[in-house]
Amino acid sequence: MSKIHVSTTVNGDPVDFLCDPRETLLDCLRDKLALTGAKEGCGTGDCGACSVEVDGRLVCSCLMLGAEANGKSIATVEGIADGDTLHPLQEKFIDYAALQCGICTPGILVAAKNLLEKNPDPTEEEVRYWLAGNLCRCTGYDKIIKAVMDTAADMREAS
Structure with a gap:
């Protein structure tokens, strides 16, 4: 071939x-x-x-x-990271312990970043909907959703 x-x-x-x-x-x-x-x-x-x-x-x-x-x-x-500087999403995932085994984390980070680029002020429902295609079997979703929502708030404040 x-x-x-x-x-x-x-x-x-x-x-x-x-x-x-x-x-x-x-x-x-x-x-x-x-x-x-x-x-x-x-x-x-x-x-x-x-x-x-x-x-x-x-x-x-x-x-x-x-x-x-x-x-x-x-x-x-x-x-996602800028050299040695983590993206705010990555920082919040650490802060909220929104990761465990790491299988789903890369996909969720890419999806969450994509969401925040398109919608910098999402509701919790919008975050949950946007991330619905990413399955996590370890952390549950509450910590992930909180990390994304907090990142969105911080990024809005910074701009």
């Missing part, structure tokens, strides 16, 4: 890689680009552990082919 050449931008950096036509974006990120933050929880798009942004849109990377990333801009959990 011939490989497909993909030119894309990942976390602001231009990258090129070769992939099989049937290889998922998740596999390309993890195996070709060594970006292992996104996790494969289900492989069917039901758990959200592999969530990334593609051209600003939240996507389950296990459902997208790597070849489809050609010419697109991808944002992963590795791109």
